[in-house]
Amino acid sequence: MKRVIRCLLAGAALSITTLGVSAADVKPAALIIAQGGLGDGSWNDTANAGFQAGLTATGITGKAIESKDVVAQGEEIMRRAADGGFGLVASLEWIHGEPMEKLAADYPDVNWVIMNQTRKGDNVASVVFAEHQGSFLAGALAAQVTVDTSIKGINEQAVIGVIGGVKAPGIDKFIVGYIQGAKAINPDIEVKVAYSESFGDPAKGEQLAKAMFNEGADIVYQVAGGTGIGIIEAAKAEGKFAIGVDTDQDSMAPGNVLTSMVKRVDVATESIIRDYADGKFPGGKVLQFGLDVKGVALSDMNHTKDIIPETYLARVDALKADIISGKIEVWDVSASGYPDFFK
């Protein structure tokens, strides 16, 4: 019965999508969920939301699949999907990039999608996010707020901080964007940088953040995954501010998370499904999801927008427009290496 209803619904969706290729001709799509699984309230759930929205909008069928053993079994799972008649296989798991490159050569008729890395192959679309652009805006906002003593918890010193998980280009991409954004507001600002050497150590994050707060920083941007939870905790305990990363972490400590630099993986998955359904799969391309397509963005700041003066946000919006128009170019460490102001 359920199946009948589903068929009817699919049929209804089909009749609505009148443009382009009929969805019936498009093979189904598979989305492989990364470690952590569905229900993580973060990366996987967000990506799946976009995937499902894409399926609903285009009328093609698709499956999101989970595995407890997703690290080791990735290649088998992806091969099964390709053997099983799926036309698009996307993986959210970072470690699947290497096997996917090999599989893409074995299955030239299947379209492959990998995230946060660049992989070769005419039928592989690599999705990357312009985290440097989003971080630029976070830095610009922080640089304005850090000298506004009318905001509770802010001192007069022009000092802000950032804590990265490890010293690696993937992380420094955020940090450099953040510094550049802060300097765009105030060239003399001091940006303290530290690395936690771990992505899963909240206690260390808390310690490092407290040390930064003691040294005069009042806003600390966390680019350290699970370690960052400790950074947000420290901001809450000290009455200072943290900036969240990847997902909207504003509500983890309402009022003490200034904003979050959000990676909209849902925007990416939905857009790829739409392109695929239209027969325009971006195979062989590196898709940069930046500010222009809302692939990265600052959060809605539901808990802090009332304490941040309007003009600051307007300034951030103006910078955003300049980045989109190309007037401001934000340094991308992962593409162009390290700039002179940050070695």
Next chain:
Amino acid sequence: MVDGGSENVVAIDARPPRWTLAAENAMRFSLPVLLAFLAGAVLLLAIGENPVAIYQLMLSEGFGSERRIAATLSASTPLLFTAVATAVCFRSGVFNVGVDGAFVLGGLGAAVIGYALPVALGWTIAPLAIGSAMLIAAFWLWVPGVLLAKLEVDEVVSTLMLNFVALGISGFLVNSVFLSETSGNNTTETIHEVAELSRLLPPSTLHSGFLLGLLCVLGYAFWTQRTPQGFEAALVGFNNRFARSVGISVPGTIILVMIISGLVSGAGGAAHALGQVHKFSDGFSAGYGFTGMAIALLARNSAIGILLGAILFGALASAGTTVQLFSDIPLDIVNVIEGTVMIFAVVELGRLTLWRGTGQ
């Protein structure tokens, strides 16, 4: 003389015939499995799916073609090692739950050796990596072995906690000293191609580590059935006081089985690193140590049971994932089946022990 002789006869007669034992063992293995699938079926019915159709699909996803069989065996490979490593302790009454940590550390060691040694060493890298992983893991489990044997530190607590320590150490190392510079994630470099274990049925990921796993099961069978030491180790588990009174060193046996357990865990971790993942990364072990424990319990430490159990759990892992491509059932159903197998396996064990205790 005559009395003594008749006693002997009685003793021999009291042993049930071989086939009854075999049948009993088969039942002890299959009953928990059947009950678990029944529980899964009830759940499937409750969410409006047809259990027969889903189980058929699972069967064909697990064993339906050469490729699917290879995928199942590939998923079984780490479990062969962890189940043997667990069983070797359980049968001596040593409740070692630290196999997962030893597996992870062995895997990390093997991966690091697999990429850090110069390529010029060629095929020798793999045996070096496996050997080192075995030593690392053996040392790792030797520690709680000594603590138990000499100081009577409860092994359940120590080995359980050591799992967290192992995860912490490996997590730290793969996030710092061994972190690949090109990676955006917590992984080491990829190992040299010459260090990879060869694939048995390309393109499937089934690799020669599976054969190594089979060898471990065979070695275990031989050791338990055909060597005096293996027999003594079983006596320690069967009746500790009796073993001591006939001159078997209980502390020595405890340390020995812990070291064997470590060697096997380490070999498993190395096979997984060199054959399957080709690096070490966060999430390296999907709880293989704990699944191995379920298998050892289900198999009642028998070698053939371990083999069957590993294949069963391997099939559940591989088919349980790919059925999602062709149906609407969530992974949770498979988790329920796995969990229920474990519960029934343990429940049955408890019932039998009770029965034995009161019956005589």
